[in-house]
Amino acid sequence: MKISRGLTPSASRPYSVVTIGNFDGHHHGHRALLDQVVTTARREAGTALVLTFDPHPVKILAPHVNLMFLTSPEEKLARFEAAGIDEVVFLEFSPAFAALNPLEFATQVLRDGIGTRELFVGKHFAFGRGRAGRIADLLEFGAQFGFRVHPMPPVTIDGEIVSSTRIRQMIQAGELQKAMRFLGRAYGIEGTVIAGARRGTELGWPTANLRLPEGRVIPPDGVYAARVLWKARRLDSVVYIGKRPTFGAGERLLEVSILDERLDLYGETIRVELLGFIREDRVFPSAEALTRQIESDVAAARAQLREAALDPVSPLHSQS
Structure with missing residues (x-):
């Protein structure tokens, strides 16, 4: 698995099939996204690519929040590799990066930065300055720049959405068996x-x-x-x-x-x-x-x- 720091557009990267996120915990919801990315990339003889951020956006946007993590950086990379991901691109999440508007993000990152051809994200995905960009914007940019967008519904267990935030709450409350079901391990x-x-x-x-x-x-x-x-x-x-x-x-x-x-x-x-x-x-x-x-x-x-x-x-x- 290749690890890239920063945007490195490359002609040798065939048909980039992308998902975006922090993927802390590598839970059932994350695996559903990764499975779609890998399956599509294999079908198209392309590159299964994860775009993620370092540091976590919360560290920049809300530094007063004492955010705790479910996985170490090493474990996260190992789980990406086990899932079949070909490349992980780390972007520095800085105030300047956070200031990009949705169009700038789509142009500089998705189109020019990694050559996105297909993009899988949760249907509530938000991006750009102030999280102003939504799925409707992504669909518009995809049509304009030549990549397909696949909004995916959240994974639920017993009617509850599986999320890293919810799993953190379970573990901090000692609800380990419930957290185990949401994590899948x-x-x-x-x-x-x-x-x-x-x-x-x-x-x-x-x-x-x-x-x-x-x-x-x-x-x-x-x-x-x-x-x-x-x-x-x-x-x-x-x-x-x-x-x-x-x-x-x-x-x-x-x-x-x-x-x-x-x-x-x-x-x-x-x-x-x-x-x-x-x-x-x-x-x-x-x-x-x-x-x-x-x-x-x-x-x-x-x-x-x-x-x-x-x-x-x-x-x-x-x-x-």
Whole structure:
């Protein structure tokens, strides 16, 4: 997959089939767009192209908003490639770029910048200064500049539109199973295992600790059923997110206890997929009381993991 920074019109790019967006989360709605782009590009022996922005437009247009993301830049690119995208074009979203009116955007970017021949966007897509451009404008520009526009309806689940904003809200509320259905997979966080205070080992439940990545959506503090992906293995786990208040609040971390195995993961990169909420974080009167609660948490995690494994339509049965 080719990655381009800025507009690089090229005669070697055949029949550009384009979609535009930020694609944070790579959810069901995103995949519907990408599937159409790739299918059309293959039929026309063309180029399946994603036009996206860096930084995210919200960072420029509303810098006061503390926007958190569902995917890292590396994960987003990996999912584009897995979807069959041939080229990703990153445009710098600057105040000057944001000032382009709809006609300038269509002329400088879609026609001259990437040679668009077909364009797939959501039917509520807006573009240009102040989001003034709408689908009707795109259709007019397409007729004028020689590209076809395909407005696509939103994907819905249980009558609710699938969107990155809605999925962020679900995860931040601890609604992981609902978020999983909208994403089409479990929500995951990747990181390198760091050394901890070894309290888990002292309690009989050793943990692999991750620092929570900056700028990522994190569910509420508490305990979760989880799965760890490490070296092509999938390991049933229970996860704690929080500051360990029973021992005096410290750094907020993600602590993983892998069930049924003891593995030395220090320095290893792992992906933790959060599958279901078990309980909120709380202070315990003693280490013994916490140990008894951990045993109960582990039993609850095992039950959730068994239930997920037996559900034939669970996203856990799809490739993450």
